[in-house]
Each structure stands twice: as C-alpha cells, then as structure tokens.
Amino acid sequence: QLQLQESGPGLVKPSETLSLTCTVSGGSISSNSHYWGWIRQPPGKGLEWIGNIYYTGSTYYNPSLRSRVTISVDTSKSQFSLRLSSVTAADTAVYYCARHLPYAYSSGWYFDYWGQGTLVTVSS
Amino acid sequence: QSALTQPASVSGSPGQTITISCTGTSSDVASYNLVSWYQQNPGKAPKLIIYEGSKWPSGVSNRFSGSKSGTTASLTISGLQAEDEADYFCCSYAGYSRGVFGTGTKVTVL
Numbered sequence: 001q002l003q004l005q006e007s008g009p010g011l012v013k014p015s016e017t018l019s020l021t022c023t024v025s026g027g028s029i030s031s032n033s034h035y036w037g038w039i040r041q042p043p044g045k046g047l048e049w050i051g052n053i054y055y056t057g058s059t060y061y062n063p064s065l066r067s068r069v070t071i072s073v074d075t076s077k078s079q080f081s082l083r084l085s086s087v088t089a090a091d092t093a094v095y096y097c098a099r100h101l102p103y104a105y106s107s108g109w110y111f112d113y114w115g116q117g118t119l120v121t122v123s124s
Numbered sequence: 125q126s127a128l129t130q131p132a133s134v135s136g137s138p139g140q141t142i143t144i145s146c147t148g149t150s151s152d153v154a155s156y157n158l159v160s161w162y163q164q165n166p167g168k169a170p171k172l173i174i175y176e177g178s179k180w181p182s183g184v185s186n187r188f189s190g191s192k193s194g195t196t197a198s199l200t201i202s203g204l205q206a207e208d209e210a211d212y213f214c215c216s217y218a219g220y221s222r223g224v225f226g227t228g229t230k231v232t233v234l
Contacts, residue, residue, distance in 0.1 A: 039225075046127060047162075047170065047213050047225040060221040063125060096169055102221065103158065107176055109217035110160035114169040 002027040004097050004115035012091075012122050018084040022097030022115060029078045030055040035100040037111060038071060038082045040093040048093075052100050053080055087122045094119050128153065128214055128226035135232040136204045144229045146197040146214035152224055158217035159197040161190060165210045174199060201231070209233045 008020035022036070029036065038050040051061035053071045061069050065084070073080040084091060095118055098111035129147040136142040146159065153159060157177040162170035172181050174190040177197070187208075189200045197216070201208055214226035 046228040047215070048127075049215075049223050049225060052221075062222065101175075103156075103217050106156070107158070109156075109158045109223055110172060110175040110215065111162075111170075112172050112175070112181060114171070117169050 002099065002113045004099065004113060006095060006097050006115045006118040008118065008120070010119060010121060012087055012120060013124050014088055014122055015086055018082070018087050018091060018120055018122070020082045020095055020097075020118065020120070021079050022081070024078045024080075024099075029073065029080065030075050033101070035060075035102045036073070036080045037098050037100040039096045039098060039111065040091075041096070041117075042090075042093045050082065050084075050095075052102070054102075089122050092120065092122045125218060125222065125224050128216060128224055130212075130214060130226040130229045132227075133230045133232065135234055136201075137234045138204055138206065140204045141200060141202045142204060142231065144199045144201075144212055144214075144231070146199070146216075146226045148195050148197070148216050148224070150195060152216040152218040153192065153197050154195045155219065156217045157192060159190065159192060160215045161188070161199045162213045162215065163208075163210045164213065170213060204233055206233050 003025045005023045012018045035052040037052040053059045068085045070083040097115045099113040101108040103109045161174035164170040178190040212229045
C-alpha cells in the first residue's frame with residue numbers, strides 16, 4: 001500500500017523559508033504515470049493546490065505562489081520537497097503531500113493518495 | 125485563478141439524498157470533465173471519492189455520484205448515513221497543468 005509522510009519544522013519565523021519533505025513508501029516515486037504534489041489548508045479553511053513534480057524534475061506551480069515556491073525530487077531517497085520563501089502568517093496551514101494523476105488525453109488531474117498532513121505555523 | 129464556489133453547508137436526514145454544487149467558470153469546470161471530489165473528516169487528510177467527473181476509486185461506495193452541467197459540477201450522496209458527515213471539496217483541472225479546489229461544504233446528518 002502506497003504511503004506518504006510529511007516531515008519538517010512545525011514553526012517558521014516570518015520572512016524565512018518553509019521547508020518540508022515527503023517520503024514515499026510502498027511504491028516507486030519514479031512512476032511513469034504519476035506526479036507528486038503539495039496541497040495546503042489554512043486552519044478552518046479550504047484546500048489550495050501548491051504545485052506538482054515529476055520524477056524527472058519537471059514541475060508545475062500554482063501561479064499565485066510561483067514566485068515563492070520550489071519543489072524538488074530526490075529519487076534515491078524516494079522523497080520530494082517543498083520550499084516556500086518569504087513566509088507570512090497567511091502561510092500558516094496544514095501542508096499535505098499527495099500522489100497526482102496529471103492531465104493527459106482528456107483524463108486525470110486528481111490526487112489519489114495523501115499523507116496525513118503536517119501543521120506549519122508562521123510566527124515569531 | 126479563484127476557488128470554485130461551494131455552499132458552506134448542506135444537511136439531510138438519514139436515508140435522504142443530498143446534492144453539493146461546485147460552480148466554476150468556462151476556463152475550468154465547463155471546459156473539462158475533470159472534476160474530482162474529496163471527503164475530509166476532522167483532523168484527517170482528504171480522501172478521493174470521485175474522479176474524472178463521475179468515476180469511483182476502488183472501495184468507494186456507489187452512494188456517491190458525480191455529474192456536471194455547464195460551469196457547475198455536483199456531488200450527490202444517496203441514502204445518507206451518519207458516517208457521511210464530513211467536509212467535501214471539489215477540484216477541477218483549469219488548463220495549462222493547473223488545478224483549482226472548491227471552497228468546501230460541511231455536510232451534517234440530522
């Protein structure tokens with residue numbers, strides 16, 4: 001059974017960079033059919049797509065966050081990572097990693113396996 | 125790219141059928157039959173319950189069904205059960221390898 005697990009600091013200071021890692025187990029991060037994504041959810045609010053990455057390093061980002069987001073992959077460790085720079089209190093959220101089926105031939109674009117999520121609070 | 129619009133809450137009695145709407149634009153919901161729906165219980169990760177508009181992942185009850193008309197997608201829950209009480213989010217492909225989630229709907233079983 002595929003499992004994803006987020007890890008990283010739970011507290012980040014304003015203006016600093018948020019860094020999280022997602023470890024994939026029970027399946028291959030180098031799948032030809034899947035991307036890997038990050039989604040966040042501010043407390044009591046809705047979900048927001050952050051971006052996706054393919055095992056080759058190809059990425060797609062939410063335009064509203066693109067200037068501050070970097071997603072990378074380390075296939076040797078079966079991990080992919082999120083970096084969000086210049087954080088503010090508005091970036092306080094539960095951050096989820098998930099497996100993503102990309103758009104292809106009029107199908108796809110959904111997340112079928114999710115990590116449990118990790119709360120990141122931005123505060124001094 | 126604005127969030128898709130969902131009603132904040134929907135309620136129903138056990139055994140009833142309820143419908144949750146998800147309204148987008150001509151750039152997302154109307155242009156692609158690629159709306160997915162997620163169920164989220166308190167403190168838990170979202171769970172995929174419908175993908176590509178109306179398809180069920182393995183193990184998901186067929187009491188959940190998805191449809192679309194124009195810029196509005198819908199999730200219908202038939203035979204409402206207490207275990208269906210949760211938050212529900214829609215998500216649509218929006219072109220250029222981007223996606224957008226809905227605002228979320230809290231379902232209450234009376």
